[in-house]
Amino acid sequence: MPRWWRRRRNGPRRKPYQSGQVLDPEASYTRKGGEAHYGFKAHVAVDGRHNLIRRVVLGTAKQHDNQRWAEVVPTDTRCVYADKGYAGAPRQAWLREHGIAGRIMVPKVPLKGLSPRQRQLNRRWSGVRSRIERVFAHWKRCLGYQRVRYRGLVRNQLELHLKAIAYNLKRFTNLCPA
16 A cells, blocks of 8 residues: 555644644644544534524534534424433533433443343434434535635634525425425
8 A cells, every 4th residue: 555545544644733834723633433534523403393404503623512512502492312422411401401301312331231222212313313414415415515615713614604504495495385
């Protein structure tokens, strides 16, 4: 295997980031699946019934999803479906405080596993939660949102908001009878 392929496959290097020679100083690194990623992360709240985007927030890649929880989740909703990354007592307490039913998938405990009831709940909730993946798929396939195009968090946040508006307009035309 050529040397350049290995370097590319292993992801970006940290040396330019640490020396301040990166393309965007507001972006950051994170690791997912043993691979390094550099950039930003989109956090999205979607209406479960109509599949319309309610809120969208852009953060740096190193920020965990839990840090943007209160910004993303609308307080006027009745129920929240979320993946295992949001599991934990602080989010459950926040949901109780706002009177929202929490449908956060239960993470697998090492060496213990999940009970049959927990597996059943995760299966049921994943069907509803999977609808948000359609938003990301549309952004990637139809709007070409594979990577951010601008430098800086503010400009990329604006681009993300415009993509959310475009998605909602497309969904709205499908929802309204002719």
